[in-house]
Amino acid sequence: MPELPEVETTVQGLTRYLKGKSIQKVAFHRLTIRYPLPVEWIEKIEQQSIHTIKRRAKLIIMQLDNAYLAWHLGMTGSLRVSKEGEDKRKHDHIEFTLNNGTILRFHDPRRFGYLSYFQGKEALYKSLTHYGPEPLSKEFTGDYLWQLSRHKKQAIKNFIMDQSVVVGVGNIYACEALFAAGIRPQQPAGKISLINYKRLVEQIKKVLTLAIAQGGTTLKDFENADAKPGYFQQSLQVYGREKKPCYTCHTAIRNNKIGGRSSFYCPTCQQ
DNA sequence: AGTGCGGCCTGTCCGC
DNA sequence: TGCGGACAGGCCGCAC
Numbered sequence: 048m049p050e051l052p053e054v055e056t057t058v059q060g061l062t063r064y065l066k067g068k069s070i071q072k073v074a075f076h077r078l079t080i081r082y083p084l085p086v087e088w089i090e091k092i093e094q095q096s097i098h099t100i101k102r103r104a105k106l107i108i109m110q111l112d113n114a115y116l117a118w119h120l121g122m123t124g125s126l127r128v129s130k131e132g133e134d135k136r137k138h139d140h141i142e143f144t145l146n147n148g149t150i151l152r153f154h155d156p157r158r159f160g161y162l163s164y165f166q167g168k169e170a171l172y173k174s175l176t177h178y179g180p181e182p183l184s185k186e187f188t189g190d191y192l193w194q195l196s197r198h199k200k201q202a203i204k205n206f207i208m209d210q211s212v213v214v215g216v217g218n219i220y221a222c223e224a225l226f227a228a229g230i231r232p233q234q235p236a237g238k239i240s241l242i243n244y245k246r247l248v249e250q251i252k253k254v255l256t257l258a259i260a261q262g263g264t265t266l267k268d269f270e271n272a273d274a275k276p277g278y279f280q281q282s283l284q285v286y287g288r289e290k291k292p293c294y295t296c297h298t299a300i301r302n303n304k305i306g307g308r309s310s311f312y313c314p315t316c317q318q
Numbered sequence: 319a320g321t322g323c324g325g326c327c328t329g330t331c332c333g334c
Numbered sequence: 335t336g337c338g339g340a341c342a343g344g345c346c347g348c349a350c
Contacts, residue, residue, distance in 0.1 A: 049343060081326080081345090105344080122343055123328080138328085157327045159344060201321065210345080217343055266343065267330080286343095306322065309341085 049105060049120040051182065051215025052258035052279065053269050057126055058102045060272025064128040065109075065151065069096040072144040080140055081121060081161040088164050092116070092143075104178045104214035108171070114164060115171040121159030127152055127274045134274070179213045182251050187213055189245030196236040196244070203239055204232035205306050207251070216251060219264055219286045222311045224251040226285045231317045232310040233303065257282065285311040 049057070073089045095111035102108070107118040107126065118126060127134075131148050141153035141162065153162070165171040180186040192213070196206060204221050206212055216224070225232050227250035230243055239247075263269055263277030266287070270276055284294055289302035293313040302311050 053343075119344085121327095121345080155327095156329065157342090157344095159327070199320085205321085208344090219343060264343075269343075307324085 049124065049263070049269060050217035050220050051102075051105060051255055052220070052261075053263035053271075053277065054102050054105050054107060054120065054215070055259050056263040056271045056277060057120070058100050058107055061107070061126060061128065061151075062100045064149065064272060065097045065100060065145070067096065067098070068145040068147060068149075069094065070111075070143045071146055072142075074142045074144075075140070076142070077140045077158075080155060080158045081119075082163075084141070084162060085164075091164065103175055103181075104210060105217075106175075114166055115168070117163040117165070117171065117174070118153065119161050119163075121155060121157065121161070123157045124153065124155035124160030125270050126272060127154065127270060128272050129274065177211055179209075179211050182213050182215050182255055187248060187252075189241060189248045192248060193239075193241045193244040196239065199237040200235050201237075202232060202305050203230060203234045203236045203247075204310055206236035207247070213251070215255065218308050218310075219266075219283070220251070220254055220258065222286045223284060224254045226312060226317060227254060229317055231314075232312050233305055285313060287311065 070092055073092045075084045078084050091114065095114065097109050097111060099110040100107065105119060109116040128149050128151050131150055136154060138156045139152045139154050143151040145151065163174065165174065195212060199206060204225060207216050208221050224247060228243065228247040230239065230247060258264060258279040261277055261279040261282065262271060264279040265276035266280060285300050288300045288311060290299050293300055293316060296315045298313055298315040300311055301314055302309050
């Protein structure tokens with residue numbers, strides 16, 4: 048589910064509710080989500096305070112007194128804060144009870160999400176080394192993508208969804224940014240010009256920034272820390288619009304599979 | 319080495 | 335109404 052804007056929206060919401068709170072009780076209602084949840088973590092986490100909540104790539108990173116937690120939401124994961132005894136649902140796999148009586152719940156029907164625990168900063172950093180630059184950072188430029196893509200035959204869409212190339216771009220925003228830049232998703236990455244890479248990077252930044260401002264995209268089940276949906280789905284130009292007319296030229300939007308994933312594009316606007 | 323694909327899971331929707 | 339199959343926002347591990 049969640050790509051960068053949904054994770055960012057969640058981090059902003061969690062910061063409001065959790066910053067400075069202490070975790071009084073931890074409950075694992077299921078011991079394996081994507082990866083096993085060692086029960087020894089429970090006593091390590093209990094009684095620690097949450098100092099900061101940040102995002103790196105699609106991870107939500109919480110700094111505790113002497114440890115870090117990294118949450119990945121997978122396809123259907125969400126983290127929300129609600130009052131004790133209220134709003135409990137099936138697939139709430141992890142619960143943290145906080146010192147003000149609220150509860151942080153990790154909900155994830157498909158269980159592709161995970162939680163990692165790191166004792167110190169170095170262990171955390173070591174786990175993040177394979178990630179590429181943040182798309183909204185200065186290092187993420189058209190020159191960078193152009194350079195890295197030389198001689199790659201891979202489809203441009205798969206290339207920008209590769210988290211070692213640039214983080215945070217998933218299926219929805221890859222489709223949207225490629226449409227906005229006028230590039231066909233199946234174009235080989237190595238054959239795209241520098242000019243087009245500059246255009247693409249500009250559009251990736253624009254699409255992600257707008258989506259964050261709108262609270263992310265809710266297709267079925269994304270919700271932020273307040274259990275509220277996002278609104279970017281109203282701004283989608285191609286994603287989920289197969290056979291519908293392109294908003295720019297009225298040509299029917301196509302959906303071809305690339306790497307097994309639906310890829311929506313306008314055959315007229317994107318070359 | 320780079321690339322593509324199946325698999326991990328549950329829920330939902332669509333066609334028969 | 336029920337049932338099977340396809341599909342869904344991510345990513346890892348394994349083949350070639």
